[in-house]
Amino acid sequence: MKQSELFTKTLREAPKDERSISVQLLIRAGFVDKLAAGVYTFLPLGFRVLEKIQNIISQEIENIGGKRILMPVLVPKTNWQQTGRWKSFKELFKIKGKSDQEYGLGPTHEEVIAPLIQKYVSSYKDLPCYVYQIQTKFRDEIRVKSGILRTREFDMKDLYSFHRDENDLDRYYEKARKAYFNIFKRMGLKNKTYLTLASGGSFSKFSHEFQTITLAGEDIIHICQNCGLAINQEIKKDYPECPECHKKGFKKEKAIEIGNIFKLKTKYTKPFDFEFIDKDGSKKLVIMGCYGIGLTRLMGTIAEVHNDKNGIIWPKKVAPFNTHLIQIGNNNKVKQQAEKLYKDLRKQEVEVLYDDREDKSPGEKFADADLIGIPIRIVISERTFKRDCVELKKRNEKKIKLVKIKYLSQFLSSELKTQNAKP
Amino acid sequence: MKQSELFTKTLREAPKDERSISVQLLIRAGFVDKLAAGVYTFLPLGFRVLEKIQNIISQEIENIGGKRILMPVLVPKTNWQQTGRWKSFKELFKIKGKSDQEYGLGPTHEEVIAPLIQKYVSSYKDLPCYVYQIQTKFRDEIRVKSGILRTREFDMKDLYSFHRDENDLDRYYEKARKAYFNIFKRMGLKNKTYLTLASGGSFSKFSHEFQTITLAGEDIIHICQNCGLAINQEIKKDYPECPECHKKGFKKEKAIEIGNIFKLKTKYTKPFDFEFIDKDGSKKLVIMGCYGIGLTRLMGTIAEVHNDKNGIIWPKKVAPFNTHLIQIGNNNKVKQQAEKLYKDLRKQEVEVLYDDREDKSPGEKFADADLIGIPIRIVISERTFKRDCVELKKRNEKKIKLVKIKYLSQFLSSELKTQNAKP
Numbered sequence: 001m002k003q004s005e006l007f008t009k010t011l012r013e014a015p016k017d018e019r020s021i022s023v024q025l026l027i028r029a030g031f032v033d034k035l036a037a038g039v040y041t042f043l044p045l046g047f048r049v050l051e052k053i054q055n056i057i058s059q060e061i062e063n064i065g066g067k068r069i070l071m072p073v074l075v076p077k078t079n080w081q082q083t084g085r086w087k088s089f090k091e092l093f094k095i096k097g098k099s100d101q102e103y104g105l106g107p108t109h110e111e112v113i114a115p116l117i118q119k120y121v122s123s124y125k126d127l128p129c130y131v132y133q134i135q136t137k138f139r140d141e142i143r144v145k146s147g148i149l150r151t152r153e154f155d156m157k158d159l160y161s162f163h164r165d166e167n168d169l170d171r172y173y174e175k176a177r178k179a180y181f182n183i184f185k186r187m188g189l190k191n192k193t194y195l196t197l198a199s200g201g202s203f204s205k206f207s208h209e210f211q212t213i214t215l216a217g218e219d220i221i222h223i224c225q226n227c228g229l230a231i232n233q234e235i236k237k238d239y240p241e242c243p244e245c246h247k248k249g250f251k252k253e254k255a256i257e258i259g260n261i262f263k264l265k266t267k268y269t270k271p272f273d274f275e276f277i278d279k280d281g282s283k284k285l286v287i288m289g290c291y292g293i294g295l296t297r298l299m300g301t302i303a304e305v306h307n308d309k310n311g312i313i314w315p316k317k318v319a320p321f322n323t324h325l326i327q328i329g330n331n332n333k334v335k336q337q338a339e340k341l342y343k344d345l346r347k348q349e350v351e352v353l354y355d356d357r358e359d360k361s362p363g364e365k366f367a368d369a370d371l372i373g374i375p376i377r378i379v380i381s382e383r384t385f386k387r388d389c390v391e392l393k394k395r396n397e398k399k400i401k402l403v404k405i406k407y408l409s410q411f412l413s414s415e416l417k418t419q420n421a422k423p
Numbered sequence: 424m425k426q427s428e429l430f431t432k433t434l435r436e437a438p439k440d441e442r443s444i445s446v447q448l449l450i451r452a453g454f455v456d457k458l459a460a461g462v463y464t465f466l467p468l469g470f471r472v473l474e475k476i477q478n479i480i481s482q483e484i485e486n487i488g489g490k491r492i493l494m495p496v497l498v499p500k501t502n503w504q505q506t507g508r509w510k511s512f513k514e515l516f517k518i519k520g521k522s523d524q525e526y527g528l529g530p531t532h533e534e535v536i537a538p539l540i541q542k543y544v545s546s547y548k549d550l551p552c553y554v555y556q557i558q559t560k561f562r563d564e565i566r567v568k569s570g571i572l573r574t575r576e577f578d579m580k581d582l583y584s585f586h587r588d589e590n591d592l593d594r595y596y597e598k599a600r601k602a603y604f605n606i607f608k609r610m611g612l613k614n615k616t617y618l619t620l621a622s623g624g625s626f627s628k629f630s631h632e633f634q635t636i637t638l639a640g641e642d643i644i645h646i647c648q649n650c651g652l653a654i655n656q657e658i659k660k661d662y663p664e665c666p667e668c669h670k671k672g673f674k675k676e677k678a679i680e681i682g683n684i685f686k687l688k689t690k691y692t693k694p695f696d697f698e699f700i701d702k703d704g705s706k707k708l709v710i711m712g713c714y715g716i717g718l719t720r721l722m723g724t725i726a727e728v729h730n731d732k733n734g735i736i737w738p739k740k741v742a743p744f745n746t747h748l749i750q751i752g753n754n755n756k757v758k759q760q761a762e763k764l765y766k767d768l769r770k771q772e773v774e775v776l777y778d779d780r781e782d783k784s785p786g787e788k789f790a791d792a793d794l795i796g797i798p799i800r801i802v803i804s805e806r807t808f809k810r811d812c813v814e815l816k817k818r819n820e821k822k823i824k825l826v827k828i829k830y831l832s833q834f835l836s837s838e839l840k841t842q843n844a845k846p
Contacts, residue, residue, distance in 0.1 A: 007543050007552045033539055035502075036524065041539060042493040046553075050493070058792060067430065070456055070465040070473070073496065073559060073575050079458075095528075095573070097563050101459065105518070114455055116464060120430050121765045125782075127429045136496055140520050147557065152520070153497050346814055359548075 001044070001321070002342075003355040006030075008043050017027065022303035025312050029371045033321075038144030038152035045372065046299070047238045048320040050155065053295050054134055056186050056317065057157050064172075066132040066159050071112045073136060076103035078295040079111040083271045091139040093152075107140035110268040110332055111158045118274040121286065124164050129173065132159035134295065149216060149256060149299040162269075163287040164278065169263060176261050176291045180210055184258070187298065188315025192305055193258065194230035196221050197243065200226045200263070206235065210259040214304045217256035237271020249411075258301050259293040290343045312373030313395050321353040322416055324374035327343060328362045328381035338380045341390070341394035341405070372396070376415065378408070424467070424744070425765075427776045429453075431466050433791045443639045445726035447734050451526040451532055452794045454726075454743075461567030461575035468795065469722070471743040471813020473578065476718050477557055478574070479609050479740065480580050483602045489555040489582050489596075493536045496559060502534040506694045514562040515576075528561035533713065536583045541697040544709065547587050550699060551595065555582035557718065571723040572639060572679060578718040585692075586710040587701065592686060599714045603633055607681070610721065611738025615728055616681065617653035618642050620666065623686070629658065633682040637727045640679035648672035682716040682726050735796030736818050744776040745839055748798035751804035753784045761803045764813070764828070773835055799838065801831070810843035 008030030015034065018024050026032045031046035042050055058068065074095075080086035086104065093105040106112070117129060137156045144150055159176070163169040177195065184193045193212045200206040211230060212220045220233035226247035231239050233252075241248045266285040269275075275283045299318075306313045314320070323345065327338040335356075342354045353374060355365050362381075369377050379391040390408060392401045403411055431453030436455065441447050449455045454469035465473055481491065497518075503509035509527065510539045516528040529535070540552060560579045565574055582599070586592040600618070616635045616735055623629040634644045643656035649670035654662050654676075664671045670709060689708040692698075698706045722741075729736045737743070746768065750761035758779075765777045776797060778788050785804075792800050804819040813826045813831060 001490075005490070007487065007540065007549070009543050029794060033542070035535060035539075036497070036499045036526075039495045039497050040497075041495060044490045044492055047491050047493050067424075067428070068470050070470050072462045072576050074459070074462050074561070076459045076462075093518060093520065095516060097516065099565055103459075112458060112464065115570065116458075117430060119431050119456070126430070133429065138497070142522055148424065153495050192643065368665045384764055 001257060001353055004357050006044055006353075008045065011372050018144060018147050020147040020149055020300070020304065021307060022149065022216065022300045025307055025371070026148065026300070026303055029368075029373070031299075032148060038141060038150070040148055040151060040153075040296075042296075047321045049299055049314070049318055050295060052318045052320075053187065053298055054155075054157075057134070057183055057293060057295070060186075061132050061157065061159055062185045064175045064179045065130045065152060067130065069114075069131055069133050070135060071106065071109045071133055072126055073105050073138070074103040075106045075109070075112055079115070080104050083111055083268060085111065085416050088166045091141060093138045093140045106135070106139050107139045108156075108290075108292070109133070109135075109158055110160070110264070110288075114272050114274055114288070117160075117162055117286075118269075118272055119276075121162065121276055124276055127162055127164045127286070128168055129162045130159065130172070132157060132291075146216060146218070148296050149220070149304070150294065154297060157295060159291040159295045161289040161291070163289070164276070164284070166263075166265065166287055169265070169287050169289050173263060173289055175262060176289070177208065180259055180261065180291075180293070184210065184212075184291065186316070186317050187302055188306060189258070189298075189302065191242045194221060194228065194255070196230040196232050196255075196257075197239070198232040198237065198260070199235050201267075204263045204265060207260060207262040211255035211259045212258050212301050212305065213253045213255050214301065215254050216304050219255050219257055220252060221255045222250040222252055225251055230255075246360060256297070256301055256304075258298055258407050259291075261291045262289065264288040264290050268351040307373070310367070311371035314373045314375060316375050319373070321351040321374050322411065323350055323376045323378055324353050324355065324367050324369050324372070325380070327379045328365070328379060330358050331382050331385075334380055334382055334385050337385055337405075339375065341378075341380065341408075344409070345412070348409055348413070350416060357395075376412070424776055426776060428778050429776075431468065431469055433794050435723070441570055442568060443570040443572055443723070443727065444730065445572065445710055445723045448730055448794070449571065449723070449726055451798070452734060452791075454722075455571060461564060461573070463571055463576075463719075465719075467741045470683050472722055472737070472741055473718060475741045475743075476610065476721055477578075477580075480557070480606055480716060480718070483606045483609075484555050484580065484582055487598045487602045488553045490553065492554055492556050492780040493558060494529065494532045494539075494556055494559070496528050497526040497527045498535055499533070500527065502538070503527050505690060508534065508660045514564060516561045516563045522526070529558070530560050530562045531532035531579075531713075532556070532558075532581055533711075537691045537695045537697055537711070540583075540585055540709075541692075541695055542782065543586065544697075544699055546699050547604070547699055550585055550587050551591055551707070552585045553582065553595070555580060555714075561771055569639060569641065569723075571719050573641070574719065577720060580716045580718060582714040584712040584714070586712070587707070589686075589688065589710055592712050593689070594711050596684060596686060596712055598682075599712070600631065603682055603684065603714075603716070606716065607633065607635075609740050610725055611729060611741070612681070612721075612725065617644060617646055617651065618679075619653040619655050619678075620658065621655040621683070622658050624690075627686045627688060629724045630683060634678035635681050635724050635728065636676045637724065638677050639727050640677040642678050642680055643675060643694060644659070644678045645673040645675055648674055653678075659753070679720070679724055679727075681721055682714075684714045685712065687711040687713050726752070730796070733790070736799060737796045739798050742796070742798050744774040744797050746773055746799045746801055746835065747776050747778065747779040747792050747795070748803070749788050749792060751788070751802060753781050754805050754808075757803055757805055758807050760828075761806055764803065764831075766834070768776070768835070771836070773839060799835070
């Protein structure tokens with residue numbers, strides 16, 4: 001994409017009402033725009049990051065058998081009433097249509113997926129079954145103050161699994177846990193993300209959260225210094241020692257929940273009488289699990305964890321573009337060479353943001369590049385042109401390399417191979 | 424995908440409360456499920472069709488310079504008040520949050536995009552600018568009776584263009600018109616779709632709709648029998664002769680509006696005082712155009728137009744899979760060969776739905792294949808196995824061909840080349 005065609009511009013100042021670093025940088029760099037408290041627009045750069053996050057999540061969830069669907073935002077009141085959540089779900093946005101139908105705007109979809117799968121599952125032969133969606137969700141939060149880390153409208157991946165018995169749920173739950181760590185690894189969050197015990201509500205001993213350490217987080221977790229399991233502060237009183245390795249040393253950290261997995265068991269199948277006929281002819285309630293990841297929150301968390309004083313430092317696999325090609329000066333020959341390189345790179349399927357703006361100084365262009373945070377910066381100037389070179393710099397390194405243009409594609413393909421390889 | 428892993432099942436009976444043929448077939452074949460009046464879930468097969476439609480639309484819109492963003496569903500009351508649509512937009516779903524903020528659930532996004540682009544555009548040098556999104560939209564319709572052709576929640580692509588003057592808008596409008604016909608051509612709708620003059624409201628002589636002839640349509644159009652331009656019945660009284668070729672012969676047809684393009688001019692820039700400084704230093708209002716396509720409605724329209732008594736006949740480029748591989752009988756050798764073929768085809772990046780179900784008769788499998796409507800059916804049975812062949816049949820043809828397995832990939836690649844080629 002040519003930067004001259006990108007309608008967004010970087011902003012010098014962070015908006016005063018935004019407190020989290022991630023959203024300050026994301027707004028200044030032109031990834032998101034705030035429409036109202038807790039409600040954001042994703043601009044071209046931000047939308048590209050969301051797409052990358054989405055693709056990684058879909059791939060990993062389909063690897064563990066998830067089949068993708070799309071459930072509605074408008075979930076009828078009657079569905080919520082069947083589980084009691086019309087009253088008990090405090091953050092449910094409620095709406096009444098002209099024909100007196102009432103709906104809750106889905107913050108989660110157990111009340112839709114359980115009766116949906118019930119239509120197709122009657123025998124043990126129809127189980128297990130794994131279904132997911134990536135959908136806009138809504139929560140009527142009273143206070144929103146952390147940019148895109150906690151919003152009233154957000155994108156979520158929610159996966160639901162259906163099983164004959166708890167053993168089968170346990171097996172799949174373990175697979176999902178691994179898939180989650182693959183996802184966070186590919187996004188550059190694995191080192192700071194901890195599997196965390198949290199409350200399981202009335203129907204399960206506990207659930208698991210995936211918590212990423214950051215000062216912007218609203219949760220507090222206690223990390224076992226021996227085995228690395230974390231415990232959410234909310235239930236820490238119940239665990240004087242680590243339930244996994246039985247050691248006692250913990251480190252307290254602020255963290256943000258970027259995902260959770262939950263053994264729902266029969267919590268949502270019972271209200272719908274969702275039963276199946278087992279091999280022995282007996283009727284049993286279907287056993288259910290659910291697995292959530294917030295995409296827009298992930299984007300914020302990545303920006304929160306990966307930045308320096310100059311801007312964002314996107315991990316390769318979620319960066320809006322692979323490379324940022326910067327043309328310095330408007331010398332005709334330099335311009336032609338930059339244009340040619342832009343075309344060549346795109347032919348090689350290298351994603352390029354090409355800074356072809358004629359009215360910006362080199363200093364402004366470099367500052368914008370640092371703020372936007374694309375992993376590889378390629379500079380063409382009169383000086384490099386004379387030597388048939390470009391200047392290469394990685395966003396997360398200081399050193400600048402001169403590379404002959406004829407070797408550039410080789411250099412990038414080895415860089416990008418690492419990038420596109422699956423873990 | 425293995426059909427045994429697809430949780431949906433085909434249904435023998437059409438639901439009694441659904442009147443349009445498309446939604447009857449889509450529900451019976453397992454593409455969509457009705458959650459409430461005008462509110463549908465897209466199941467795995469349906470979601471795949473939506474994705475194909477989405478990809479075609481994005482490609483064509485990006486070809487004419489569109490930059491993709493994502494605007495919120497929750498649009499604050501204040502934005503709607505600025506244009507007067509909080510009161511005048513009859514189908515706006517209104518919602519009030521706990522902290523007394525009020526929102527309208529976006530049925531269209533002029534009230535968001537105009538002030539958003541205003542933040543970045545100040546000079547003629549910043550224009551033109553083209554921005555689009557694909558987003559879930561909402562309309563509080565009183566009656567919904569046409570399946571996914573008219574719903575309360577639906578997916579739409581909306582593109583907005585911003586210009587210095589009307590000439591520039593006219594030029595882009597023409598480009599968009601062509602892009603729309605490319606889109607409808609790739610989806611197999613071009614032959615039945617007519618550019619149709621419709622009312623332009625108070626600020627433009629007329630707008631253009633893209634109307635597809637079908638008995639399920641809610642509009643009536645008059646098609647000029649000489650030049651093919653159509654006129655919406657709503658304004659036909661103003662045109663005793665064709666405004667394009669000045670001939671008088673018209674044919675009346677029922678049709679459904681699958682897209683529209685509109686010269687908004689200053690209708691939505693004026694309420695926001697969205698001005699720019701022109702070359703001569705004068706301040707002028709930005710000129711605006713908007714261009715919509717309903718994705719879920721398109722899916723319904725395609726199914727409405729392309730079907731026979733046995734089921735849907737998906738045009739190649741929007742079919743959920745390229746091929747439907749059907750294994751007849753559970754003979755071990757046949758099964759192994761089918762499994763191998765399934766793997767080989769996927770390696771060649773041919774999309775396959777593989778009917779590996781062991782408890783279905785050949786008759787049931789063929790009936791399901793016809794209902795689902797994938798373009799190419801490949802059958803492996805004991806009979807074909809003995810001859811190292813498969814049986815090939817296209818959904819829209821009667822003849823069945825025996826093809827040696829070793830030539831299959833060659834046959835498919837020539838079929839699919841046509842399929843993936845851009846128009």
